[in-house]
Amino acid sequence: MSFLNKEICDGDNPDLTEERRTATFDTDRMAQVIYGSEKFAARRRQITKSISRIPALQDTKPLAFMTREEKITEACRELDVLSDHWEQLIYVNDEEEALHLHREVIGMEGHPFALHETMFIPTLVSQASDEQQEKWLGRARKREIIGCYAQTELGHGSNLRKLETTATYSPSTQEFILHTPTITALKWWPGALGKSSNYAIVMADLVIKNKSYGPHPFIVQLRDEKTHQPLPGITVGDIGPKMAFNGADNGFLGFDHFRIPRGNLLMRHNRVEPDGSYLKPPHAKIGYSSMVKVRSRMAMDQGLFMAQALVIAVRYSAVRRQGFLEDKSQEVKVLDYQTQQHRLFPSIARVYAFIFCGLETIQLYEKLILDVNKNGDTSGMADLHSLTSGLKSVVTHFTGQGIEQARMACGGHGYSMASYISEIYGVAVAGCTYEGENMVMLLQCARALVKAVELVEEGHPEKLSPMMAYLTKPSVTVDLTVGPEAYVKIFQLIAKKQAFKATEQLHKFMVAGDSRDVAWNKSAVELTKASRLHTRLYILKTFIRRVESITDISVKAALTDLLNLHLNYELLDVASYALADGIMSSTQMDFIKNQLYSSLEKIRPNAVSLMDSFQFSDLQLRSVLGRRDGHVYQNLFEWAKSSPLNQSEVLPSVTQYLKPMMEKSKL
Numbered sequence: 001m002s003f004l005n006k007e008i009c010d011g012d013n014p015d016l017t018e019e020r021r022t023a024t025f026d027t028d029r030m031a032q033v034i035y036g037s038e039k040f041a042a043r044r045r046q047i048t049k050s051i052s053r054i055p056a057l058q059d060t061k062p063l064a065f066m067t068r069e070e071k072i073t074e075a076c077r078e079l080d081v082l083s084d085h086w087e088q089l090i091y092v093n094d095e096e097e098a099l100h101l102h103r104e105v106i107g108m109e110g111h112p113f114a115l116h117e118t119m120f121i122p123t124l125v126s127q128a129s130d131e132q133q134e135k136w137l138g139r140a141r142k143r144e145i146i147g148c149y150a151q152t153e154l155g156h157g158s159n160l161r162k163l164e165t166t167a168t169y170s171p172s173t174q175e176f177i178l179h180t181p182t183i184t185a186l187k188w189w190p191g192a193l194g195k196s197s198n199y200a201i202v203m204a205d206l207v208i209k210n211k212s213y214g215p216h217p218f219i220v221q222l223r224d225e226k227t228h229q230p231l232p233g234i235t236v237g238d239i240g241p242k243m244a245f246n247g248a249d250n251g252f253l254g255f256d257h258f259r260i261p262r263g264n265l266l267m268r269h270n271r272v273e274p275d276g277s278y279l280k281p282p283h284a285k286i287g288y289s290s291m292v293k294v295r296s297r298m299a300m301d302q303g304l305f306m307a308q309a310l311v312i313a314v315r316y317s318a319v320r321r322q323g324f325l326e327d328k329s330q331e332v333k334v335l336d337y338q339t340q341q342h343r344l345f346p347s348i349a350r351v352y353a354f355i356f357c358g359l360e361t362i363q364l365y366e367k368l369i370l371d372v373n374k375n376g377d378t379s380g381m382a383d384l385h386s387l388t389s390g391l392k393s394v395v396t397h398f399t400g401q402g403i404e405q406a407r408m409a410c411g412g413h414g415y416s417m418a419s420y421i422s423e424i425y426g427v428a429v430a431g432c433t434y435e436g437e438n439m440v441m442l443l444q445c446a447r448a449l450v451k452a453v454e455l456v457e458e459g460h461p462e463k464l465s466p467m468m469a470y471l472t473k474p475s476v477t478v479d480l481t482v483g484p485e486a487y488v489k490i491f492q493l494i495a496k497k498q499a500f501k502a503t504e505q506l507h508k509f510m511v512a513g514d515s516r517d518v519a520w521n522k523s524a525v526e527l528t529k530a531s532r533l534h535t536r537l538y539i540l541k542t543f544i545r546r547v548e549s550i551t552d553i554s555v556k557a558a559l560t561d562l563l564n565l566h567l568n569y570e571l572l573d574v575a576s577y578a579l580a581d582g583i584m585s586s587t588q589m590d591f592i593k594n595q596l597y598s599s600l601e602k603i604r605p606n607a608v609s610l611m612d613s614f615q616f617s618d619l620q621l622r623s624v625l626g627r628r629d630g631h632v633y634q635n636l637f638e639w640a641k642s643s644p645l646n647q648s649e650v651l652p653s654v655t656q657y658l659k660p661m662m663e664k665s666k667l
């Protein structure tokens, strides 16, 4: 049977087939909602089909059995095959399709073009002048050059104002001199910098006539285009193995008075004239826009990471039988246990919530870039910065938790690399650190919250942005049986109370004589709590908005169950705030718990199809445990047999050490 028809195939594990038959909605229709349009969902399936017809792209050796060098070589081989088929696989220059193609074929462990696409090209688009785009963007898009984004240094990642790499302007030669003055100024961490890239966007402190203008983006050639050797004055290399992402060559980079032409400072928004005079950008932080772009995508990307782990865990839970319920003649699917459902289903709801939210924030970023580039309008920057700062922190934290629960839900087999969950976990939790360490970004979000509270306190609520308007809402008694809007109201009250309390604490320390910075640090934990609540409220509201907009009745019904679970789970999770402030009663708490448990039962028959709807191919999942056919035991055994350790019966380590040791013991 067709892959498209709720993924039911003859020969699949009957337990999974049974799950797919009981679903109350069509997985293709659900995929349209997940991926934002019928067109893109259909294109994804088409791309998967086309990939499956290219023998050179079928998984050869499992990644788990490869060394780092082998992983990097394999990714490059796949990129080469892809480039031969590029035009028949995807629409050329379609960023989303290219991203999907790489995710499906190469996976998540990294490849030389990862930063080229996510940061190098976007920085050229947002920061390079038309003239500069003419020179580099076409070449970058055609992949004549490979670029990365080199900002973080050995000594500084979070505090960009203290980056030490300098770009000193020399008016006599009209060049910038890039220099790494200390060991801590070495660029450290940039993806694809170590061995693959021959170009980089380098963030360096712009210095003109001994005056520092702070970090600015420069385009820098690192390696000879013919020989790929580093250019004189450049030291570059790989930083070594990491917790995950071992198919990527995160790198280090140092400059020894390395000269680049004046035209290599990206000058869409600011300029350095030949005589060294400096023209300011329309917004001081416009040079940070590539980070905002990646952060705006993170709700979607992290949602998809968690989805991969949950596809594996939910399918496996429908196949794994262990223990009994009423019928003692047959063991039950572990998915029937309430604890298993409670472990997995709230994360399924979060996956959908994050993805819906991601669809919105990606659009917000695109609108912002259009406003800035076409009309010079930077008024949306502050809001998008605070929103995406909070969002990246909240989604990465919960995604890490959700993936770890998915691993545990698979028992012992979850711990095997055959499940691939540990790799997904390692890749996903890097997001807690990259694009701004989570605490640092929660505190950025808190800056906007405190400002908004201060506006309310100063009697200027009309100046609040729509996202902050809830800070003016009066306390009310809420009847939870009314539906989602009642949950939003309670959440708003909880978030508002925390924002005011944290601000009050900040002001109290300041009144007592602390500077704002010291008072801020003494209030930081409370401030981060306010940021989390504010962000979770936003996610909750986008989930409701999206479900309300769905027209397919059966899809909407299934997602309404998931939304109800999310509302009850989220509110229960923050109930301590509500109880402490008398916003909710213990009777209401009992109501929420009961709603939560009944949501688990409602979702149970749809669980497998809710995850099948993501339509990840087996190639993309890379999980022996989570394959679509559900034949986990046969698949696991075949995988274990392919382990390099099993290619001979007696290992050299036995002959060389264990045997002589045992012989010695006999004497």
Ligand SMILES: CCCCCCCC(=O)SCCNC(=O)CCNC(=O)[C@H](O)C(C)(C)COP(=O)(O)OP(=O)(O)OC[C@H]1O[C@@H](n2cnc3c(N)ncnc32)[C@H](O)[C@@H]1OP(=O)(O)O
Residues within 6 Å of the ligand: 114, 115, 118, 149, 151, 152, 157, 158, 159, 160, 161, 191, 285, 288, 289, 291, 292, 294, 381, 382, 385, 433, 434, 435, 436, 437, 440, 444, 447, 448
């Ligand atoms: C495939 C895998 C992909 C992996 C990709 C990973 C790539 C990377 O990690 S690249 C490196 C990422 N690095 C980071 O994210 C660094 C994090 N640090 C920062 O962004 C900054 O240092 C930051 C924002 C914390 C502080 O910046 P700083 O210049 O010191 O500003 P700060 O003094 O705190 O704030 C000044 C004002 O600027 C505002 N501001 C800061 N950033 C922005 C922004 N991007 N847009 C708009 N306003 C901003 C603040 O809100 C603040 O406003 P206000 O005064 O009104 O409250």
Ligand SMILES: Cc1cc2nc3c(=O)[nH]c(=O)nc-3n(C[C@H](O)[C@H](O)[C@H](O)COP(=O)(O)OP(=O)(O)OC[C@H]3O[C@@H](n4cnc5c(N)ncnc54)[C@H](O)[C@@H]3O)c2cc1C
Residues within 6 Å of the ligand: 115, 149, 150, 151, 152, 155, 156, 157, 158, 159, 188, 189, 190, 191, 245, 250, 430, 433, 434, 435, 436, 437, 438, 439, 440, 443
């Ligand atoms: C997989 C991966 C890929 C990456 N890719 C790139 C890339 O392509 N290009 C690039 O330029 N960089 C990249 N990075 C670097 C990354 O962006 C930084 O590591 C990140 O921004 C965090 O900075 P840091 O390492 O300086 O952490 P630190 O700031 O040193 O964090 C250490 C601790 O200090 C705390 N802390 C720091 N400042 C404050 C503060 N003001 N208030 C409260 N607490 C604070 C943090 O919360 C954290 O607990 C990558 C990193 C990883 C892990």
